[in-house]
Amino acid sequence: MVGQFDFIQSYRDLDPDASREIIDARQKSHDKIQGTVKSMLRVFDLCKIAFLLEAPSEAEWFEKPIRDLDPHFLLKKDKAEAGKLAALLLRERLTWTGGVSNIAVLTTSFCGRRHSADADALTMDANDALSTAVRLHRTLQGGKPIVAPKFKSAATEIANVAASNPVPGEIVRQAIEAVLASTEAAAKSLAEATEASQAPARADIVRLAEEVDMLWWHIGDWHELLEKPRSDANRETKILASGIELGTLVRQVPGPYGAYGLLRRIAASDADAKTSLRAAVTAVSQVDAGKLARNISPSSASLVPVHTALQALARTGTEWDKDAGDAVSDVADMEISFYELGLQAYRERILIDQGSLD
Structure with a gap:
């Protein structure tokens, strides 16, 4: 901690x-x-x-x-x-x-x-x-109760009106302005209290919507980016595409806790099996890489190795062109589990979308 x-x-x-x-x-x-x-x-x-x-x-x-x-x-x-x-x-x-x-x-x-x-x-x-x-x-924030605002008293101004006979115009004006000011302040207070109450509830709704979207995405057995069933993809394409697609469903950082369980479930018996970035990307077709890749500038390439490698494959038809190779060569052949590979792809997509990385 x-x-x-x-x-x-x-x-x-x-x-x-x-x-x-x-x-x-x-x-x-x-x-x-x-x-x-x-x-x-x-x-x-x-x-x-x-x-x-x-x-x-x-x-x-x-x-x-x-x-x-x-x-x-x-x-x-x-x-x-x-x-x-x-x-x-x-x-x-x-x-x-x-x-x-x-x-x-x-x-x-x-x-x-x-x-x-x-x-x-x-x-x-x-x-x-x-x-x-x-x-x-995943903890519900809930909303704070909305408390009715108190109106500021205009008793002094109203008393002045009552005590004046005939009533001078200036005293009437002051009384009306005091009542209007009190009403405006109370209305503003009510709006602020309503917003303070609704903001946590909106956050809860967004988070729950993320989880529901991810659940239906998983049940549907369909790669939205690849436009084909998840069960038809090879294990490398499946875990990379799953991590990226789950990342696209995140609306607020850090994302739903359930995403980690879904990635492990998708990897299934291969979750702890070892691979490498180079080996995994080599198994992806150029067409699929083009659907998964995002345009990453060379200056950002080393921060998102998975997307950099996919972009290189989509662009050149080989998993490592010179620019991509230089940017990710230090991690290209490092041993990594299929679950970790999916997790890396998931986090990279969140960073690209939520961190405005290009």
């Missing part, structure tokens, strides 16, 4: 021999950089740096705050140190915002096969945070 983030302790865990001056400088840089991470694009860049992948081409926002206090630091030269700092930035974010950031970390980790620069503490934190969020996601 992710708790409150302590930069000093976390940094010392990674570098016990670091001097106080270095720790102080790193913390100041950390705080300055964190304040600039206001888009998912920068979260994606932090993922690349944290997992020691190719550094983003435009990363002055990350490098400059560190160089201001340590002129010798260079992102392309000090990859391990940069990776530690990026991992700490992401780990702090996980303590106060989860959702897509958790998904981004886990997809980049390729089900834990890639290692983050902080000895995988980042991956473990993201996995714990997402597991907790997924379980909490």
Whole structure:
């Protein structure tokens, strides 16, 4: 379970021999950089740096705050140190915002096969945070009761009207304005109370709709993207397409808890059987790859290996063209179970759709 983030302790865990001056400088840089991470694009860049992948081409926002206090630091030269700092930035974010950031970390980790620069503490934190969020996601939030608003008293203004004979126009105007103001404030209060009550209920409805859609999708034995029965697909195509299609049904992150069970059920006896990304994608036809793939920019390719490989197959007819091969070559032949492969495809599709990754 992710708790409150302590930069000093976390940094010392990674570098016990670091001097106080270095720790102080790193913390100041950390705080300055964190304040600039206001888009998912920068979260994606932090993922690349944290997992020691190719550094983003435009990363002055990350490098400059560190160089201001340590002129010798260079992102392309000090990859391990940069990776530690990026991992700490992401780990702090996980303590106060989860959702897509958790998904981004886990997809980049390729089900834990890639290692983050902080000895995988980042991956473990993201996995714990997402597991907790997924379980909490199934808890009904319910709606708060709507309480009738109180109207502000206009007694003083009304008393002035009663005491005046004949009634001056200004006193009447003040009384009417006071009543109108009270009515407007009460109506606004009622609208806000109604919205506060309905928002959790809407979230519950969306979550339940996700689960119902996934259930009917599973019962239907039909690949909507491939336009053929799931039972007609080979096991590699089936698990990849299932993960991707389930990902398209997610409307709010982190997605229904039941999706994990469905993926394991679809994999059936092959759930724990071993394969690799290269072997699995090789078994998919070029036509099917074209239906499953999304357009991923080269800069994002390493974050979503499954979709990158499928896109390459759809484009060239071979599972690895040069661009795709360079982006995912580090994980292409790593042993992975069929269930994990489906889970990776599922999370990648959520990241693409909900995190606006292209």
